[in-house]
């Protein structure tokens with residue numbers, strides 16, 4: 481039976497028009513929270529937070545976000561569930577759906593969260609997989625809206641590994657009129673097939689280059705992420721040699737618009753993908769970005785429950 485609620489497994493689960501409304505909704509939720517009048521539509525509801533990888537921002541912002549909306553969050557690690565090992569993904573989905581009103585999951589394989597969503601009767605939210613990190617880019621667009629006043633007609637330049645962050649930005653460029661540049665090496669390309677599939681009929685444009693200066697030129701947003709993601713830290717040395725010229729440093733930022741904002745989803749490895757000077761510099765909005773995870777995710781949860 482089809483669900484009456486919505487899953488948020490990728491940014492592209494939201495239609496373009498709804499996406500713009502959802503960002504506006506997140507802005508209102510932030511204002512209401514700051515004014516001490518956050519709505520409580522999750523009263524009496526429980527949300528399972530399943531984390532198979534470490535997390536500071538995502539875990540805490542979901543827990544606090546659920547609390548601010550009046551609900552209860554249950555943090556569950558893979559020690560308890562052992563998804564697909566102790567019991568099948570389908571059985572976990574059906575059992576959890578009898579207890580909780582929503583499932584938030586951070587894990588390795590996108591296909592596991594797709595299977596979980598297929599079998600659960602409650603909404604499933606992707607809190608990061610190896611493929612995508614949609615909650616991060618959603619709240620980053622909230623930050624861009626606040627800082628630049630718009631989320632379209634912008635040049636966003638991403639530097640470094642063609643990972644879950646890069647692919648979520650490609651999803652954003654398929655929904656919104658974004659001129660997305662990805663400066664990376666052929667070995668860390670986010671995937672030609674992925675881009676072709678996502679950008680077919682997309683609203684924006686994606687250019688992949690190994691020339692960081694070309695990507696930085698006139699950019700409105702400079703974005704980076706770690707060169708070795710969770711689960712790949714053994715490749716950190718190799719990636720550092722490969723991606724050295726993609727470092728976000730003062731020289732690179734000086735090629736962008738003077739009004740550009742510098743973003744990083746965090747955690748950062750200072751001195752590798754980004755310098756300390758840039759993180760602490762005048763264009764950096766990294767901690768506003770981290771704050772907005774809280775408000776962005778509240779909006780996503782309410783969208784999943786058809787309450788936006």
Ligand code: CP
Nearest residue numbers: 535536537538745746
């Ligand atoms: N940016 C982000 O998702 O941070 P965490 O890994 O700490 O959740």
Ligand code: NVA
Nearest residue numbers: 643705709710745746
């Ligand atoms: N690409 C990083 C993002 C962390 C928020 C990772 O997957 O580890």
